[in-house]
Amino acid sequence: MRSRPEHHPAPLLPAALLAVLLVAGCSHIAYYAQAISGHLDVMRASRPIAEVIVDPASDPTLREQLEQVRAIRDFASRELALPENHSYRTYADLERPYVVWNVFAAPEFSLDPLRWCLLMVGCVSYRGYYDRLDAERFAAELRQQGYETFIGGVPAYSTLGHFADPVLNTFLRLGTLEVARTVFHELAHQLVFVPGDTQFNESFATAVENEGMRRWMMVRASAEQRSVFATQRARQAALAGLMHAFRKEFAALYASDRTADQQRVAKLLLFSALRGDYANLKASWGGYTGYDTVFDDQLNNARLVALALYSELVPAFEALLAECRQDLPLFYQRVATLAALDADSRRAALTRLLVTASDSVEESADIAAATASE
Structure with a gap:
């Protein structure tokens, strides 16, 4: 992954990754090997966006899209106080719909995900593969062991600032708004990341993404686009609420003595x-079908787990952002303080924030009801 013309971390990477292989257990060598190979392929495919834009052989539509990406990237650092570095200044066409496929697994009667402890990122609730067939083979092995599994395609991932993450065709194809979501989300991971706490990391990044999108839409979108975006946010919130309520019911069932x-x-x-x-x-x-795939044949405990990682704690982080009066640098400082706590203390603090968020929602509903009755 070439970060910029004057600096090339790629020659140093194989030696570092070789060290990873040397300390990895035999059972993990094949997994790390595919991760190394896949990441190097992404690096080799990357080109500076400025170079792609001025290349007369580049597709005009691609050049226009990448111009929009540059505006999004500048906005992220200038307006959201996200890292100013060379991430998302390069572009790679991987000629496939996703960069990796994540495998999630959970027992038949539990919403506690199977976790894998990996170097550098700690224990995580998924395992990523650059080849879908590899992901399917691994999922099949887990099912033979009695686990329920879910395979989710991932359009982007973060190297946490260790390398200059590129813009990929896998999320560029989804349109400008999805590019903005992705860039804001992945850059947030570079600010705060707790090894072993996937739910904390993803919920924090999603909260930053949501605030970033709100600000981006205010200055760059038409009234119609803002309306569409607000409608989509309302749908996301309603779906998250539905899934949260049912996860509680499933958890109660699995904890029962039946x-x-x-x-x-x-x-x-x-x-x-x-x-x-x-x-x-x-x-x-009105029949909107955008979430139908969530409820397909892969709906099981593993999918419930995957959905929870990205949404369960978002209200807590948004409550914290509100306490900071939407001051993002202050918010990041507060989140970093949470990240420094031990796991139990961190979860307790987030639980308190969830109560604050719930109270705020109820208060808003009461005000709306009172206003409607007047």
């Missing part, structure tokens, strides 16, 4: 109820 057969029956009924409530929610959206 027999395995009784839990299986109750579990099927809960998934059926979840799909039914989603159908009602979709109807209230």
Whole structure:
């Protein structure tokens, strides 16, 4: 991954990654090897965006898209106080829809995800593969061991500032707004990252992404685009609320003293109820189908886990941002303080913030109801 013409970290990378292989256990060597190979392929495919834009052989549509990317990248550092570095200043076309495929796994009667402890990032609730077939093979092995699995395509990942992460065709193809979401989210990981706490990391980055999008839309979007964006945010919030409520029901079921057969029956009924409530929610959206894939045949404990990683703690971080009066540098300082706590203290602090967020939502609802009755 060439970060910029005057600096090339790539020659140093193989030696560092070779060291990773030397300290890895035998069972992990194959996994690390595919990760090294896949990452090096991404690096080799990267070109400076400025070079792509001036290249007469570049597709005109691509040049226009990359001009928009430059504006997004500048906005991220200038307006969101995100790192000013060479990440997202290069572009790579990987000629596939996703950069990696993540495998999630959970037991039949639990929402506690299977975790893998990896060098540098700690223990995480997923395992990523650059080749979908590798992900499918690994998922099949886990299913043979009795786990439920979910494979999710990932359009972007962060190297946490160790390398200049490129803009990829895998998320550029999704449009300008998705590029902005991705850049804001992934740059947030470079600011604060807690090894071993996936939910904290992803929820924090999602909160930054949401605030970044709100500010970006205010200055760069038309009234119609802002309206569409607000509608989408409302749908996301409604879906997150639905999934959160059902995760609590599943957790209560799995913690009960029912027999395995009784839990299986109750579990099927809960998934059926979840799909039914989603159908009602979709109807209230006028039939919007954007989340239908969530409720396909892969809907199981592993998918519930995957969804929770990105949404469960977002209200806590947004409550903290509100306490900071939307001052992002101050917010980042507060988040860094949370990150420095031990796991139990960090979770307790976030739980308190979740209560604050819940109280705020209820207060807003009461005000809205009172206003409507006047």
